[in-house]
Amino acid sequence: MKKIVVTAILLATTSFYAQVGIGTTNPEGALDVVSTNSGIVVPRVANTASITTPINGMIIYDLSSNCFKGYQNGAWSDCGLVPVNPILVQVGNEGDAPNTVPSVVTATQLASVPGVTGVVPANEAAYQAYIDANPALFSAPATVAEINAMITAVNVQAILVQVGNEGDAPNTVPSVVTAAQLASLPGVTYVVPANEAAYQAYIDANPALFSAPATVAEIDAMITVVNATATPITSTTGKKWMDRNLGAKQVATSATDHLAYGDLYQWGRKADGHEKINWTSSTTGTPVNGTTTINADTPANNLFITENITPHDWRVNQNANLWNGVAAVNNPCPEGFRVPTIAELNAEFSAYGIIDSATAFSSPFKFTVPGLRNYFNGSLSVGSYGYLWSSSVSGSNSSYRYFFSGGANLDINRRAYGFSVRCIKN
Structure with missing residues (x-):
């Protein structure tokens, strides 16, 4: 009986005054709801697509977005009833x-x-x-x-297409890609604005190193090479050197700066991916590629070749000339650079009094201690020693320099080891 009376009153109010009051006897609008401890619940729907025939002025609570939305000017609003x-x-x-x-x-x-x-x-x-x-x-x-x-x-695809087109042979499309464009590519790091012209020249001079369109990996590799060769070190011996290890992202800020560790090469092997390490701290890193026990004079993949049998070489047939000079078949250094001889490394260690890892870093070379990758299982030994391959050989082994906190010396070792390389200008 009470429900009938209330309904009748509401209908009467609606009929005579076109206003409905809930919780008030003096409605100030078509519908006036007054409460001190509750609120209005609007229809809750799965999403706006659930409303097949929306009309302007409709309000819902969108459960998929957990917010209020309204239909206005022929479209659903964003959350909070903001017009789309x-x-x-x-x-x-x-x-x-x-x-x-x-x-x-x-x-x-x-x-x-x-x-x-x-x-x-x-x-x-x-x-x-x-x-x-x-x-x-x-x-x-x-x-x-x-x-x-x-x-x-x-935008990314447009830049990759541009670089791919500019890396043409013969060079009919001179490179004009900007440093700002390169820096905008996700995955490309350490772009140096001052090297813009050098990046362009590199693209024009090395078309074989770029796909069409180019890839982010190809561009990042170019940045690394150009940055490393743009400002070479001139030694008191008269020689010019790269200012960082081959593959390093930057000049070292300390002996344990992992961004300056660079790649770890098996002696005599070219840059094919076996050398890549993802350094995450001064003492940790993860090889980008795994290992294989299959020796090969011309590896068909980018795997690090382990070898437990003498002479511990990654090759089937030993070759002492793989890194011998700028024109060497497997020279891993950028154009115009090569792997130094042991005599050239010895001369620099002597000229700058490098007797341990501290003096190795304090020298103009800013040498770091990335350690090595082991020849027998491909594991890393990181953060205490620095090892630098030379192009020189001694019997079935190859010559290198090393340094640590307690000293520095030259030695020979197995060619399947992964050591750092510091390139010298030819």
Whole structure:
């Protein structure tokens, strides 16, 4: 009986005054709800797609986003009832499957969306093509995160294509890629703006080192080489040297600077990936590639070759000339550089009084202590010793210099070891 009376009163109020009051006898709007300890619960739906016929003014609680959304101006709002940017609506509509709405969004429109960054006007057509080709990557409406992901993907690909085109043979497309472009590539590190012209020259001079499009690995390798050779050390002996170990990312800031450790090469072997180490601290690193016990004069892969049988060489047939000079068949050094002889290393150690790891680092060479990779199982011994291969041989072994906290000397050892290399200018 009470429910009937209340309903009648509400209907009467609605009929005569077009206002409903709940918790109040003086409603100040079409619906006025007053409470000191409760609230209104709006419809809770799985997501906006659950509403098949939305109309302007509709409010819901979106369970997939855990927020309020409203339908206004023909589109669902973002969380918090914020109006959706019409450009996001446009991109969402253009990212349809099948592609019945070709994308025509402009670079100017994309750049105007708050939160969207990195828009390159020259890539406008590529952005449109990406939207048409990847409908599954866009919501309706699209989100700022989706737009930014697209811009990054397109911009990266455009730069890789550019470098691949510039690395042509014969050189009909001179390289003009900028240091800023290279630095924007995810995965490319240690770009030095002052070396921009050197990067361009390297691309033009080494077309065989770049795919079409180029890869991030190829560009990162170029950066490492150019940075290492751009500012060589001139010794008091008159020789010029790379200012870091082969493969190092930077000039060492300490003897245990892992970013300056570089690669660990098996003697006489070329740069094929066996030498790569992912250094994570001054005492830890992980070989990028694994090991194999299969010896080969011309390895068919990038695996580190272990050998427990004398003469402990990674090859089947020993060859004493693999690193002998700048034109050596397996010279791992950049163009114009080579692996030094033991006499050349000895001369520098003598000239700068290198008697331990401390003096090795305090010298202009800034030598580090990356240790070695063992010939018998490929494991690393890191952080106490520095080992430097020479191009010189002694019988079935090869000559090298080493240093640690308690001393420094020259010696000979098994060629299957992985040691550092410091290149000398020819």
